Amino acid sequence: MVRCVLDGSLVIPDVSRTTPGRGAWLHPRQTCLTAARRGGFARSFRRAVHVSDDLAAVIESC
Secondary structure, eight states: OEEEEEETTEEEEOTTSOOOSOEEEEOSSHHHHHHIIIIIHHHHHTSOOEEOHHHHHHHHHO
16 A cells, blocks of 8 residues: 655655655555546545645556
């Protein structure tokens, strides 16, 4: 699983799993990333968010 955190309104991967703050966990599958982009992250973080391009690269490397 990949932990994701907010940096302002940008969702970024937390590879070290040590960044403070609210996090959301994501299965390392493209279908899960697609679902998260369609509203899963906004629901988890309780606000409008943008997904970083780095997150897709991390998902592909897992």
